[in-house]
Amino acid sequence: MLVQVNGEDRELVEGATIAQLLEQLELDPRTLAVERNLQLVPRAKHAEAILAEGDRLEVVTLVGGG
Amino acid sequence: MSIDTTTTDTLTIGTHSLRSRLIVGTGKYASYQLMGEALDRSGTDCITVAIRRERLIDADGNNLLDFIDTSRYTLLPNTAGCFSAEDAVRVARLGREILLGIENPGADWVKLEVLSDTKTLLPDPVATIEATEQLVADGFQVLCYSSDDPIVARRLKEAGAASVMPAGSPIGSGQGVLNPNNIRICLEYLKEGDPNYPVIVDAGVGTASDVTYAMELGVDGVLLNTGIAHAQDPLLMADAMRHGTEAGRLAYLAGRIPKKLYATASSPEEGTFTAKPR
Numbered sequence: 254m255l256v257q258v259n260g261e262d263r264e265l266v267e268g269a270t271i272a273q274l275l276e277q278l279e280l281d282p283r284t285l286a287v288e289r290n291l292q293l294v295p296r297a298k299h300a301e302a303i304l305a306e307g308d309r310l311e312v313v314t315l316v317g318g319g
Numbered sequence: 320m321s322i323d324t325t326t327t328d329t330l331t332i333g334t335h336s337l338r339s340r341l342i343v344g345t346g347k348y349a350s351y352q353l354m355g356e357a358l359d360r361s362g363t364d365c366i367t368v369a370i371r372r373e374r375l376i377d378a379d380g381n382n383l384l385d386f387i388d389t390s391r392y393t394l395l396p397n398t399a400g401c402f403s404a405e406d407a408v409r410v411a412r413l414g415r416e417i418l419l420g421i422e423n424p425g426a427d428w429v430k431l432e433v434l435s436d437t438k439t440l441l442p443d444p445v446a447t448i449e450a451t452e453q454l455v456a457d458g459f460q461v462l463c464y465s466s467d468d469p470i471v472a473r474r475l476k477e478a479g480a481a482s483v484m485p486a487g488s489p490i491g492s493g494q495g496v497l498n499p500n501n502i503r504i505c506l507e508y509l510k511e512g513d514p515n516y517p518v519i520v521d522a523g524v525g526t527a528s529d530v531t532y533a534m535e536l537g538v539d540g541v542l543l544n545t546g547i548a549h550a551q552d553p554l555l556m557a558d559a560m561r562h563g564t565e566a567g568r569l570a571y572l573a574g575r576i577p578k579k580l581y582a583t584a585s586s587p588e589e590g591t592f593t594a595k596p597r
Contacts, residue, residue, distance in 0.1 A: 258446075259372045260372075261372065264445050265387060273442060278373075281372060282420065283420040283421060284382065284384055284417065284420060284421060286370075286413040286414075286416035286417045286420075286421070288409065288413060291361045291409065293366075293412045293416055296416065296419075296420055296589065307557060311372075311413075312372065312419070313370050313371060313372055313413050314366070314370075314371065314372075314373045314374060314382070314383075314417065315352070315368045315369070315370065315382075315383050315384060315394070315396070315414075315417055315500055316346075316367070316368065316369050316370075316371045316383055317344070317345035317346040317347065317348065317354060317383055318344060318345060318346040318367055318368055318369025318397055318544075319344030319345075319346045319347070319367055319369075319397070319399065319490070319491075319522075319542075319543075319544030319545065
C-alpha cells in the first residue's frame, strides 16, 4: 500500500498503523505530531490509526523559529 | 516608590506569568549550541519555536529539543510561514500536540502569524482575526502578531486574543519601532479599562536601544529573534537586549521628563557671581 509521508511516497504493509510507521522511521512519538489528510491524529490514537492507500501524512516536530 | 523589578514585576499573558519581559526566538542562529547560550544570556524564560516537517532521511540531524531545557523555558509555538487561517489553525494544533508530548506548559498557547505577502511578511489582518476566533474557540490562548494598526489591534482583542503583538517594523528588518505613535494608540485602545492587558512589540527590533524605546512607550514586553541571532556577537547582544529590556521597563515605570525646546539649568541660579551674556 502506498502512502505519502512528508511529501514522499512510502510503501507500507496493509493494515499498518501510524504507531508502526513511526517505529519504522525510528522517531520518538513524544517529540512530534502527526497529521493524516489534514487532520491531527493525537498520540493516544496512533496505535489504532490504521492507514489506507493514498493517505497523506505530515510528521512534524519543533525547529528554531521566531 | 521602590519596585524590585527582579521579583515582582512579572509579565502576565493569559494564565502564563513570565519573569522576563523579553521573549526570544530560536531561529537563525549559526548553531543550536550558540542558540542555547544566547537564550541563557538573554535572561528570557519564554522562547518561540516553529513547527516543521521531521527530516526523515537525516536521522542524525540535530534536534532543537536537545539544546533546550524544557523545564526552564515556556515554549511559545508559532504559526510562522502560514498564509491562510486554515493552515495557521492546523499548525497551532500540531504545535499543541508536540508540547503536550514533552509536557511543556506552553501547550495551551500559540503565537499566531498569518502572513499575506512573502516580500514584506506583513500579516493578513482579516485571516488573523478569523484564525484567532477559531483558535480561541478551540481553547488556545492566542498571541497575535499584527501590524501596528490600532483598529486591527482592537479587533484582535475583541476576537479573544490573549495579547496583541504589533510589529515595530517588518520581521527581521532591524528597523526598530518605525511608528511609535501607532504603538501608543494601540496601547491606549487595548488597555482602556483593562490596564493589565498585555501588549508586546513583536518583530523589527535591531539593537538594544530599539527594545528600550519600545519598553519606554509602555509595552509589556518585546519579542525578538534576528536582532540577537544575526548580531556579530549574538552572546553579547543577548546581554545587551536583556539590559535594554530592563532599562526600558524601569524608565517607563519611573516616568520620563517632558521634552522641552529650551534648556533648564541643572545648577542653581542663586549664588552665581560671574557675569552673564545679555
